[in-house]
Amino acid sequence: MSQPKSDNITWHAANLPHEERESLLGQKGCVVWFTGLSGSGKSTVARRVEELLLRAGKHAYVLDGDNLRSQHGLTSDLGFSPADRNENIRRAGCVAQLFADAGCIVLTAFISPYQADRDKARGLLPDGRFLEVHVATDLAVCEERDPKGLYKKARAGVIPEFTGVSAPYEAPEAPELVLDTAGKSIDEACQEVIDFLDAQGFLS
DSSP, X not given: OOOXXXXXXXXXXXXXXXXXXXXXXXXXXXXXXXXXXXXXXXXXHHHHHHHHHHHTTOOEXXXXXXXXXXXXXXXXXXXXXXXXXXXXXXXXXHHHHHHHHTTOEEEEXXXXXXXXXXHHHHHTSOTTOEEEEEEOOOHHHHHHHOTTSHHHHHXXXXXXXXXXXXBOOOOOSSOSEEEOOTTSOHHHHHHHHHHHHHHTTTXX
């Protein structure tokens, strides 16, 4: 983990104890970390789960990889080299941790190809508050979908260092939940996530 460049920094705690904050919100903060190949369904599932939770009166928010990398986003200065991917996930993990500390159910949608980076993001949260969800859609299905035309460009050599084609993807070693969106409706996949959150006590 990177160290701050100044020693004159102090963490400022909230006036409200964390347990009381969650009691008032009627939910527990956590990070649901969706990881998988491009086109696996991460963003689609995360956005639909967010919608369903909000309609049920829960405070949820999606941190989407493309949005953070957008022109004026938090990680717009980063590329796709291994070092930049590491830093991208480090920053995203810090933001997710802050949202979860505020009592929010954070749904992230990052390819996050390296196990070590996901483990570091997990380490920012108290035990049990980081839920790794492997959207384990097969590469062939992801490539057939190719919603952004990225696989086609990667195969043509237009996009270098593309995960699953010219850059590695390390599947989660022990995810809390495995989803395969092939042959399954989005709502079916989303219900699996919501049922899991409910069973773990995050929705009450």
